[in-house]
Protein backbone atom coordinates (compact mmCIF):
# COMPACT_ATOMS: atom_id res chain seq x y z
CA UNK A 1 0.00 0.00 0.00
CA UNK A 2 1.04 3.66 -0.28
CA UNK A 3 0.36 4.51 3.36
CA UNK A 4 2.54 7.25 4.85
CA UNK A 5 5.05 6.00 7.42
CA UNK A 6 4.04 7.06 10.94
CA UNK A 7 5.74 10.24 12.16
CA UNK A 8 8.36 9.97 14.91
CA UNK A 9 7.48 11.63 18.22
CA UNK A 10 9.50 12.56 21.29
CA UNK A 11 9.32 8.88 22.26
CA UNK A 12 11.51 7.91 19.28
CA UNK A 13 14.18 10.26 20.64
CA UNK A 14 13.89 8.64 24.06
CA UNK A 15 14.12 5.17 22.47
CA UNK A 16 17.16 6.28 20.42
CA UNK A 17 18.63 7.89 23.56
CA UNK A 18 19.06 11.20 21.77
CA UNK A 19 17.14 12.83 24.61
CA UNK A 20 17.40 11.65 28.21
CA UNK A 21 14.75 9.76 30.14
CA UNK A 22 14.76 7.61 33.26
CA UNK A 23 14.91 4.25 31.50
CA UNK A 24 13.99 1.30 33.68
CA UNK A 25 13.72 -1.51 31.14
CA UNK A 26 14.60 -2.25 27.55
CA UNK A 27 14.71 -5.21 25.22
CA UNK A 28 14.71 -5.63 21.45
CA UNK A 29 10.98 -4.89 21.21
CA UNK A 30 10.13 -2.27 23.83
CA UNK A 31 11.40 0.30 26.30
CA UNK A 32 10.08 1.51 29.68
CA UNK A 33 10.82 4.86 31.31
CA UNK A 34 9.37 7.03 34.06
CA UNK A 35 6.70 9.51 32.97
CA UNK A 36 7.94 13.12 33.08
CA UNK A 37 4.68 14.19 34.75
CA UNK A 38 3.88 11.33 37.15
CA UNK A 39 0.29 10.89 38.31
CA UNK A 40 1.17 8.39 41.05
CA UNK A 41 4.27 7.59 43.15
CA UNK A 42 5.24 5.17 40.37
CA UNK A 43 4.19 6.08 36.83
CA UNK A 44 6.08 4.61 33.94
CA UNK A 45 5.43 4.18 30.24
CA UNK A 46 6.03 1.02 28.27
CA UNK A 47 6.59 1.82 24.60
CA UNK A 48 7.22 -0.41 21.58
CA UNK A 49 10.35 0.46 19.60
CA UNK A 50 8.20 0.23 16.47
CA UNK A 51 6.22 3.40 15.81
CA UNK A 52 2.54 2.53 16.04
CA UNK A 53 0.58 5.75 16.38
CA UNK A 54 -1.95 4.33 18.82
CA UNK A 55 -4.30 1.49 19.62
CA UNK A 56 -6.40 2.47 16.59
CA UNK A 57 -3.40 1.80 14.32
CA UNK A 58 -2.58 -1.67 15.64
CA UNK A 59 -2.46 -4.31 12.90
CA UNK A 60 -2.64 -8.09 12.90
CA UNK A 61 1.13 -8.21 12.47
CA UNK A 62 1.50 -6.43 15.85
CA UNK A 63 -0.18 -9.19 17.87
CA UNK A 64 3.08 -10.79 19.03
CA UNK A 65 4.56 -7.42 19.96
CA UNK A 66 1.54 -6.40 22.04
CA UNK A 67 1.40 -9.81 23.69
CA UNK A 68 5.08 -9.52 24.52
CA UNK A 69 4.52 -6.11 26.09
CA UNK A 70 1.77 -7.55 28.26
CA UNK A 71 4.27 -10.03 29.64
CA UNK A 72 6.79 -7.24 30.32
CA UNK A 73 4.38 -5.05 32.32
CA UNK A 74 4.31 -7.21 35.43
CA UNK A 75 8.05 -7.87 35.34
CA UNK A 76 8.82 -4.14 35.38
CA UNK A 77 5.99 -3.41 37.85
CA UNK A 78 7.53 -5.89 40.33
CA UNK A 79 10.96 -4.34 39.84
CA UNK A 80 9.28 -1.03 40.74
CA UNK A 81 7.86 -2.69 43.89
CA UNK A 82 4.26 -2.54 42.77
CA UNK A 83 3.49 -5.94 44.36
CA UNK A 84 0.34 -4.49 45.97
CA UNK A 85 -1.14 -3.64 42.59
CA UNK A 86 -1.12 -1.17 39.78
CA UNK A 87 -3.15 0.06 36.83
CA UNK A 88 -2.42 -0.12 33.11
CA UNK A 89 -3.92 2.61 30.91
CA UNK A 90 -3.85 3.27 27.18
CA UNK A 91 -5.21 6.64 26.08
CA UNK A 92 -6.44 6.54 22.49
CA UNK A 93 -7.36 9.49 20.30
CA UNK A 94 -8.47 13.03 21.19
CA UNK A 95 -11.37 12.08 23.44
CA UNK A 96 -9.13 9.53 25.14
CA UNK A 97 -6.69 12.39 25.89
CA UNK A 98 -3.85 10.84 23.91
CA UNK A 99 -1.12 13.47 23.56
CA UNK A 100 1.82 11.47 22.16
CA UNK A 101 0.98 9.54 19.00
CA UNK A 102 3.35 6.65 19.61
CA UNK A 103 1.54 3.78 21.34
CA UNK A 104 2.33 3.49 25.05
CA UNK A 105 1.04 1.77 28.14
CA UNK A 106 0.86 3.87 31.29
CA UNK A 107 1.56 1.86 34.44
CA UNK A 108 0.49 3.61 37.65
CA UNK A 109 0.84 2.51 41.23
CA UNK A 110 2.38 3.07 44.64
CA UNK A 111 -0.82 4.44 46.19
CA UNK A 112 -4.45 3.38 46.48
CA UNK A 113 -6.02 4.34 43.17
CA UNK A 114 -9.30 6.26 43.31
CA UNK A 115 -11.43 4.53 40.74
CA UNK A 116 -13.35 2.24 40.86
CA UNK A 117 -14.35 2.27 44.54
CA UNK A 118 -12.78 -0.78 46.17
Ligand code: 5GP
Pocket residue numbers: 010021022033034035036037038045090091097098099100101
Ligand atom coordinates in the same frame (compact mmCIF):
# COMPACT_ATOMS: atom_id res chain seq x y z
P1 5GP B 1 -0.81 10.29 26.63
O1 5GP B 1 -1.65 11.44 27.06
O2 5GP B 1 -0.38 10.43 25.18
O3 5GP B 1 -1.41 8.96 26.93
O4 5GP B 1 0.47 10.34 27.55
C1 5GP B 1 1.70 10.85 27.18
C2 5GP B 1 2.54 10.83 28.42
O5 5GP B 1 3.89 11.06 28.04
C3 5GP B 1 2.17 11.90 29.44
O6 5GP B 1 1.84 11.28 30.67
C4 5GP B 1 3.42 12.77 29.52
O7 5GP B 1 3.67 13.20 30.83
C5 5GP B 1 4.50 11.85 29.02
N1 5GP B 1 5.59 12.54 28.34
C6 5GP B 1 5.47 13.46 27.33
N2 5GP B 1 6.68 13.87 26.93
C7 5GP B 1 7.59 13.20 27.69
C8 5GP B 1 9.02 13.20 27.74
O8 5GP B 1 9.69 13.91 26.99
N3 5GP B 1 9.59 12.40 28.66
C9 5GP B 1 8.88 11.59 29.48
N4 5GP B 1 9.56 10.82 30.34
N5 5GP B 1 7.53 11.56 29.48
C10 5GP B 1 6.89 12.35 28.59
